[in-house]
Amino acid sequence: MKIKEVPFCVVDWSKVEPVEHKGETGAAYWRTFEKGNIRVRMVVYSPGYKADHWCSRGHVILVLEGEMVTELKDGRTFMLTPGMSYQAEDDEHNPHRTYTEKGVKLFIVD
Secondary structure (H helix, E strand, O other), X not given: OOOOOOOOOOOOHHHOOOEEEEOOEOEEEEEEEEEOOEEEXXXXXXXXXXXXXXXXXXXXXXXXXXXXXXXXXXXXXXEEOOXXXXXXXXXXXXXXXXXXXXXXXXXXXX
């Protein structure tokens, strides 16, 4: 990842209003900072959240609280807990989606 047109800046996430995004079940609440060629988010998935789509966008995702399962379209699944991350490239042939039974808080860069 090459970050372009993003001068040094600080984000106080407590001052960024969350925006609700409905899932197939549950909801995701995004606090988003977008500048230059990056999007950085603090995201909370409600208990019972399941993504309503397969995603082919690349991400770096760090689990801060809770736990989630990331599923690849080929059927593999990965349980992530606090302190774990995953990194995925932009890849339309190997999409992924997420669900959580208990809820999860994430830090995401894409």
